[in-house]
Amino acid sequence: xxxxxxxxxxxxxxxxxxxxxxxxxxxxxxxxxxxxxxxxxxxxxxxxxxxxxxxxxxxxxxxxxxxxxxxxxxxxxxxxxxxxxxxxxxxxxxxxxxxxxxxxxxxxxxxxxxxxxxxxxxxxxxxxxxxxxxxxxxxxxxxxxxxxxxxxxxxxxxxxxxxxxxxxxxxxxxxxxxxxxxxxxxxxxxxxxxxxxxxxxxxxxxxxxxxxxxxxxxxxxxxxxxxxxxxxxxxxxxxxxxxxxxxxxxxxxxxxxxxxxxxxxxxxxxxxxxxxxxxxxxxxxxxxxxxxxxxxxxxxxxxxxxx
Numbered sequence: 001x002x003x004x005x006x007x008x009x010x011x012x013x014x015x016x017x018x019x020x021x022x023x024x025x026x027x028x029x030x031x032x033x034x035x036x037x038x039x040x041x042x043x044x045x046x047x048x049x050x051x052x053x054x055x056x057x058x059x060x061x062x063x064x065x066x067x068x069x070x071x072x073x074x075x076x077x078x079x080x081x082x083x084x085x086x087x088x089x090x091x092x093x094x095x096x097x098x099x100x101x102x103x104x105x106x107x108x109x110x111x112x113x114x115x116x117x118x119x120x121x122x123x124x125x126x127x128x129x130x131x132x133x134x135x136x137x138x139x140x141x142x143x144x145x146x147x148x149x150x151x152x153x154x155x156x157x158x159x160x161x162x163x164x165x166x167x168x169x170x171x172x173x174x175x176x177x178x179x180x181x182x183x184x185x186x187x188x189x190x191x192x193x194x195x196x197x198x199x200x201x202x203x204x205x206x207x208x209x210x211x212x213x214x215x216x217x218x219x220x221x222x223x224x225x226x227x228x229x230x231x232x233x234x235x236x237x238x239x240x241x242x243x244x245x246x247x248x249x250x251x252x253x254x255x256x257x258x259x260x261x262x263x264x265x266x267x268x269x270x271x272x273x274x275x276x277x278x279x280x281x282x283x284x285x286x287x288x289x290x291x292x293x294x295x296x297x298x299x300x301x302x303x304x305x306x307x
């Protein structure tokens with residue numbers, strides 16, 4: 001296995017191990033923030049799609065639904081907290097499975113605009129735990145740290161592409177919720193009245209841009225592209241509060257994965273770039289696998305930076 005120095009290289013703020021650990025922590029913190037937003041929403045006002053199915057199709061009483069929704073939210077929040085203290089793949093995949101189940105329930109329950117695309121629109125919410133799991137998986141299962149970083153980075157890139165492509169299509173098809181966000185934000189922040197026709201025209205531009213960046217993130221991970229993805233994800237997430245009021249902050253929190261994914265790709269990309277070695281270095285490492293491993297147990301697979 002190839003090894004590298006733990007010291008930062010010229011032009012890099014952190015060592016390769018530092019970039020890996022940074023990405024790992026960003027994903028786990030974002031996951032906890034998402035679960036915190038979900039818990040606040042459930043404990044205050046929101047009903048889950050699973051609860052809607054239980055009520056409409058199974059006839060479960062409201063009180064019973066609320067009890068189990070809040071119990072599930074508390075369990076998921078504890079699972080997210082456990083990832084910050086003692087990360088395990090089981091906890092991460094449990095969270096991802098629960099989030100996917102809720103997305104599928106939303107698809108089955110229906111009732112919202114473009115509900116047929118809801119699973120795709122929420123891709124990052126259930127892929128973020130999978131990306132985190134890829135980084136914390138035991139070295140006994142995946143001994144090469146670079147493989148774990150590469151897998152996590154591609155999970156995030158695919159998730160971003162799917163989300164931006166889905167939102168782009170929704171924008172081109174004039175999603176009523178997006179129109180309301182544009183009109184509400186313009187009125188609340190600028191004191192201007194945006195007409196619906198102007199909002200529709202702006203949505204078409206946004207839709208085209210979203211489709212372009214969705215394609216580009218699969219082609220490359222340019223810094224300007226990741227910067228735009230982060231900026232636009234933050235703007236659209238914050239628009240829930242600027243258009244609907246500050247008390248809609250749980251809607252901002254549950255979109256934490258959209259903002260952190262570009263940052264995670266950037267950090268993991270820095271790790272990949274710094275751990276890329278020349279053919280001569282790889283040959284030298286292959287000839288002496290213990291060379292340069294002192295003080296760098298991470299790359300020897302003897303420790304996981306998430307622990």
